[in-house]
Amino acid sequence: MSEAEAPPGPALLVVDDEPQVLALIPQLFRGEFPVLTARSGEEALARLAEQEVGVVVADQRMPEMVGTELLGRIAAERPDVVRILLTAYADIESLLEAINTGRVYQFITKPWENRELAVLIRRAMETYRLRTQNAQLLAENVRLVGELRTANENLESENRVLRREVGERYKLGNLIGASPAMEQTFRLLEKAGQSQANVLLVGETGTGKELAAGCIHHTSPRRARKFVAVNCAAMPESLLESELFGHVKGAFTGALRDRRGVFEEASGGTIFLDEIGEMSPTMQANVLRVVEDGIVRPVGASESVRVDVRLICATHRDLKAEVEAGRFRRDLFYRVNVFPVPLPPLRARQGDVRLLVQHFFEKYDAAAGKTLRGFTPAALSALERYGWPGNVRELRNEIERAVALAEPGETIDLAHLSGEVSGDEALAAVAEGDGKLRERLDRIEQLLILQELRRHGDNRTRTARHLGISVRALQKKIGKYGLRQGSE
Template identity: 40%
Template sequence: MSKSILIVEDEETLRESIRRIFTKEGYIVDTTGTAEEALTLVGENFYDIIITDIILPGMDGLEMLERVKELHPEQIFIVITAYASIDTAVKALRLGAYDYIMKPIIHEEIKQVVRNAITEKNLKAENRLLKQALSKEYDFSKVIGESKQIKAVLEEIKKIADSKSNVLLLGETGTGKELFARVIHNNSSRADMPFVPINCSAIPESLLESELFGHIKGSFTGAVTNKKGLFEEADGGTVFLDEIGDLPPSFQVKLLRVLEDQMVRPVGSTKFREVDIRFITATNRNLYEAVKEGRFREDLYYRINVITLELPPLRDRKEDIPLLARYYLNKYTRDFGKEDKELTPEALSLLVGYRWPGNIRELQNVLERAVLISEGRYIKPEHFPDNIRMGDSFVEDSLKKGLSIEEYTRAFILKYQHVYSEQELADRLGITRKTLWEKRKKLGIKKP
């Protein structure tokens, strides 16, 4: 995707000259003549690089740099001025400027400085991803996303992670329920104790009690030795019961007793053993409906449902898809020893527009396959499965939904703002860039 630059220069001729330099290089460029207007633009948009003159009417470039850095410490600044001064240069660098360029501007020099800055930024981002991939701890950085839905879930986790209360995670298949369970565990006082994940639907009913409670030798055919159950293995830590809605009714009452008394009795034994376990449960079913229909015990439902966290499906956090895609592309290119990969705008558009019934797990599978079968640097639509490439077009889908013009405009911006520049978005909507800005403001849509 194209990188974005904000140029803050009060000399119109120089401002336009720099704009032309980087527009020809394929950058998305915004310009302004004052620091005050620049602060407004920074509040509404994301820029990879800000190039600013130091001497400006009103607020100067150094004061603007300080203010922006307070809000966005990672923002890259390149400072230019006609006033040669070691003191000014040192002050700019101390305030966090990436580099310092003197007028008159040499085209190749400023282009190289920008290229160097972007390369360094990309390396830092890739290093962060690599550290996350190598990290053994499931801290908050393991959760990839900047959407308001994900941020809200993380805020809730910070509040409840270290409590003793049981947690119920609700979400569709593939939304990352085990990941969030591990994040809760690893940010609690139990982090040094076991985390034991159990998929309730994967264990045959006949083996459930033996697997979870353990058994003693001779308790049934095949019990040739004593075996400690998974609940005892998790003593002092956390048990994650995935797909708890699939538990058979006969076992639900036995689980309820563990939750209430923190005691387990191995199959064939007459003695109870005390355990200290925090339970995190998860389901993609509507447990409340299951309770009303008599398929799930009401008392068990209220016991596990002390704290409820709802995990959003991927289709409701589309702004996170580019971040997730970049993370998994980096992961799979490393895993398979492939060269770095990038999504073409058309490929990214398909990913953002797809509904992802399998959520993040499906996205992982699609990108893993694409990395394996693609040749060269770019992943294109042809590397995706047919169900993604041949989905309904945006216009057809909008017509089926009966969207109004305003609803269509909002949906179009949200879907394609990660793919096209502001000018390209405006062109495709048949409006001016100023009108697009006004519509963003009216519809409450901030630039990514």
């Protein structure tokens, strides 16, 4: 069969030194698959390298290279090719050796029946096709398994990164502070992390109680399990009960399915109950049961569930006074106050404001991409003089706002700070600062104008009237000091 007449697919290769055999066998498979012929073993190997061959039929007795030797070489180079041996001689010993060593798939003795030979070769070609398909499927499976393994490795790598990031987020080093008060707090938090005792964090709003609770959890033996925070003052009693203990379907209007509470979800880990002093007496009793017995009963359920959680609580109230006033259960207080950790207010952390300012400035400046030049001495002085009743949270918000107001490449000054922070304290900072009298007086004038603009909603007419100057004079000073433009 010529190559133009050959259908696509693997070919049959017939190897024989007898021309009549090479002429006969191709006629049996006309239109089924390509048939190649070769007169010697070397020619057969050359044809094998040129085209895909599925079946080789080779004569045993050929000059230079016998059939079993040829098929042995093909088996070594192309083990997927099906190999058939033709022989007119009763060379049983060599045939058995070839069959036993896997070099020969089948052998046919001469003379043969064409029909039997055709059936055998067709089966051999089907065997090759199945081998090829199986090999392709195996390769595809290997590829998919490799991709899955790579995906799992990437996922595990990402999980390791996330676990590391979470651990770093709550490590004690991220509780910024070098004051003696914070050093004492750090020591207590480290001890609390090594303990299994219930912890009570006591401090004003904004002192970082949730961050401290996270530090304790992520340095404890439970760090591989969940850390769940619940603000007890942020929801009504009915919702808080469902949030903590869960509920069953139909327990109340809107309970369309069973829902596990956070005590059950965080079993094995840590629960942080913020503002526990705001709990009602009923909720206090329910929490006491969990703390004492380690069991919770979902709302509407008839059976309880055993849980294993570590409890960290926080409050801005004096719980001892609340106990004496009858607003907080004495037995629950003793249960949650096993390891008390006071968190000092920012005003008691001498020297920490500057550290926190730098930390938040770098964070928000990087996020905004403004490349700001830091703070002026007057702005830093005002920040350090302010009392910060909202503690670290208020300071963080102040720095975020100042970064948002500043222009790229600018230095944050008193004009970028809120009136509460820059106010009279800022004027005192300028008055006590360095510089010639004229420069310091200009600075005071700038701050007074800025304060009055803020007080009058940036209205220049009212501001000028209050300052006792003309609107035109005020406008010149606004331009001189680079203050924002107001309305008439």
